[in-house]
Amino acid sequence: MTPLLSVSDLRVGFGRDPRANEVVRGVGFDIADGETLAIVGESGSGKSVTALSINRLVDFGGGRITGGSMKLKRANGTVFELTTATEPQLTGIRGAEIGMIFQEPMTSLNPVLTIGTQIEESFRLHRGLTGRQATAAAKDALDRVRIPDAARRLKYTPNQLSGGMLQRVMIAIALACNPRLLIADEPTTALDVTVQAQIMALLAELKRESGMSVIFITHDIGLVAGIADKVMVMQNGQAVEQGELNRILDSPQHPYTQHLLHAVPHFASGRATRSDGQRDNGASAEPALKVDGLLVRFPLKSSFFSRATGAVHAVDGVDFDLMHGETLAIVGESGSGKSTAAKAVLGLVRPARGGFSVGARAASPRRSARPIQMVFQNPYASLNPRLTIESILAEPVIATGGRVDAETRARMARLLERVGLPKNSLERYPHEFSGGQRQRLCIARALMLNPSVVVLDEAVSALDVSVQAKVLELLVDLQREFGLAYLFISHDMAVVERIAHRIAVIYAGQIVEIGDAQSVLSKPRHSYTKKLISAVPAIDRRREHFEIDTRQVPSLVRPPGFEPAPAKWERFGGDHMARVEV
Template sequence: MQEQTILSVRGLKIALGRKQIVHNLSFDIPAGSTLAVVGESGSGKSVTSLAVMGLLPEGLAKVEGSISLQGQELVSLTESEMRRVRGGKISMIFQEPMTSLNPVQRIGDQIGEAIAIHRGLKGHELRNAVLDMLRKVGIPDPERRIDNYPHTFSGGMRQRVMIAMALACSPALIIADEPTTALDVTVQAQILALLKDLQRETNTAVLFITHDMGVVAEVADRVLVMREGREVESGPVEQVFSSPQHAYTRVLIEAAPSVAGKLSPSKEPIETLPALPMTYQGDRPVLEVRDLSVRFAYRGGFLGRAIGQVHAVEKVSFAIGKGETLGLVGESGSGKSTIGKAIIDLVPRHGGEIVINGKTVNYGNSDSLAALRRDVQMIFQDPFGSLDSRQTIGSAIMEPMRVHGIVSGKELRERMEWLLDKVGLNPNRAGSLPHEFSGGQRQRICIARALAMSPKLIIADEAVSALDVAIKAQIIDLMMDLQHEFQVSYLFISHDMAAVERICDRVAVMYFGELVEIGRRDDVIGRPGHSYTQRLLSAIPITHPRQRHLREKEPGDMQPPRSPIKPIGFEAEQQSWGKMSEGHFIRRPVPSTVAGESISRKTA
């Protein structure tokens, strides 16, 4: 028996103004199946999904061709007719749940709105229907959380709320537009598993939009690869992965990292050590972090007094050698970004020492701070947010050199133009503003600005996480080339294991504010010793649909985390370390007698 076709698109053409965005696109999605539309930014995949939802700007967008949902033509429908289709027959899960949810409306009311409109439920029936959806998507304690606001949920939990909204009216089609891009690999794995389970229960068709071929290998039945608004390849997922016909498809597949089926967890440590040795690669350490602790006041009660402390970072030590890259990985809330900010004085330190080139940084001394800011620079995740929108890029690069008196006059502009050339940008564009550049180009500008001070260390905080696969590869290659030329060291903070595997010499793993494993890249990624590292790596998407069965093999139980919230004055005991091999160490597990209840740093 032939499967019922839920969505049929034929000869779709989309123009925004005079620019043609999508060219003659055709595809079908049967009931219960998932079509993954893959491509980089600007390929037309998200515009296609908005056309299906009827959300393209009226008067600006011109849509030609056929979009048929269960036999009903959507292109010719009026806005009032489309409103009856949206939410009831088609639902959409967006990339960023926080901007998609109303911050001043309780999540129960937001889920209930669609149910009330399309299913006509009221009162207790409506509340019970919302509670049922929250239970389906795995929201803990739904009776209490139904009346909470979006900001009280973690990123993964907010995405679960979005899925509950999408499924509330049992739609025939769900469009998932990059629903896991902003999530950590462990949360991403949970969300993908949840979507697959719910799809099996409801037999819903899914249009899954992504640029990550690892995610495609996990969830898709068929694949459609788009580039510059055109289809370059399509077919069953196993066929496309086994024998890709187009060079662009091969680039996307090769960019997806995976350790599925490759992990060889290490056995018991060969030696127990009282403290972590300060290991690094290179002639001498550029950075030494010694017993760094960062704590924030935890307030509660009627007057909002400090009733405890959040131990965001707890006695973390590591070193980075000259020309070396240390990757700092972990889930959101693990403390990895806090470490980077603490080093450059963006958050206060509770304890510990920071040593740059053999000199301890005195954060209370202006000369010591000035030297720190010359020697250590930071590249942030969002290049647009870290550039002044009203300042030309040439001025942004020259400003720190002028402030610190490194160069002046004609030499100042010459060095700025030389830096732009080094990062692959035309020096003639020095007078342009940040909005005139693409995301990848803006990140190149930030790299040029960081290099302007001739730093010894660059802290890259999720510097490539928001970029497309192709642009990400270009930026990583650029960073590696510049490192080789200038012998600069990197602290590479990321949850993107593809980038970490490519650029890092050694890897350090953070878990609830503590360093739990550190060693050479191949040792930590290929032979993880700590149970959390094994869980983190096992959540990385697979590289081929044939590996889906490996997801059934769960790693061993993970040590329960200790609450990051402690009474004021609490001091953690010094942990011992186990040596797995030369330069590879793991933190000894916390005895179960002192392991507390798991309390997430974010309310979830």
């Protein structure tokens, strides 16, 4: 039987001499109708270039196919050679027969057009819909990927949506035309586990309805186990191992495949939580950070000069204590308010009510003796490319009125050594470091002022799995050495399980469950926490059947003057509490 796509000896190069600069070397695979092939590997392995080559988008990025063959079986049964196709021929194939979900939504969406206009374009070009029909189809597309207030969001521009919501918009666009082959390049990396499960359910539903084939590029082995029929492992531009799913996961033969499987954190339902004794939770112990009744609201106006017609209750009465030497993980879906709460603690967002304190002082990062510092998600965007590492590490010292003297430079050297970077790093620039090294530099910068609290907002989600494991180990070691308190924000439950002492689950701007990590993960009490944990992919759950949840995510928009009802809590032993559900 003729495969839908047959790739043999594919070679792709870049630069003036592509043959001398090949980044994909001799890759070959077949994918049948209705089959899912997962391509796994770390960044730089060539998996994304392979995907871009299939629909010849690599041509627009300075790449050239230098050898090999890619044969696509068209809808009419004819076999078409993609490597020699002309641009007009490819225009008729892209979108209609080969769809693509890109990894980075911010660079894939037009920043000056509304979300609705960009989704409607797909329906206009490929389905011939116009006017209200196209708008209704665009709203349905957003509903399918679980974006709340879909009709209102159609009028938004990309800068008004979170990264997770933007990725959902990209997925909605790609699925609009029901392509026969869908190439998904890390489509769920920016999404929380519940939305990820919904996206996988959508892909599974489309496969059942239309026999669509999927090439799924990811580093999440647990997700691979749930959806793939075959797996191809790539390293340094080559396919080092490929075969049927169970054989690859249960009996990997290549050392790199074995390394990947070992490095990926696997969710163990609370059995892998930390058991160190670094916390000081005595009754008289003073919290490193105390948050009391934090409330953040963003007013909604129909025009610049009009009165507010309502408000987005992004954070609605959040309370917690963070002890010295402790890691409190805040988990929840994108848009739940977890990052907004962290920004309010840092003073980057003004709270409408409530507040926080650091130790015995009133909260102020500038006035505190040991300020709160932050490590951001993207290490590539967090460092000024024009400054040397010495200047970058000096910034927090100068910003707080300090001087860059011999003692400061000695501290720079000690911190660089502590985070595992060479001594000559001070004279180098950010582009001379890998992603993992850049995140280590961000951690070193955060420690320059000897903080008592470090906020880590998705600090390891952009890293490869092996680099991620090393950074997590570094964070644990630094916490033990300096007694740091971590506010760890993440949507990756497997990562949270390995670093958190306590977990706070936030939903629709409110904490719904909080307590010891092992207790929360092994015996969740709130229905939302149970839903989060049940959606976590695991390597031992093969070819999982995802169910689509059609329930609407509650809107955070409230009318003027609205006040939430006082929370009622139920205790389950120790410090494990859950909000009573109405």
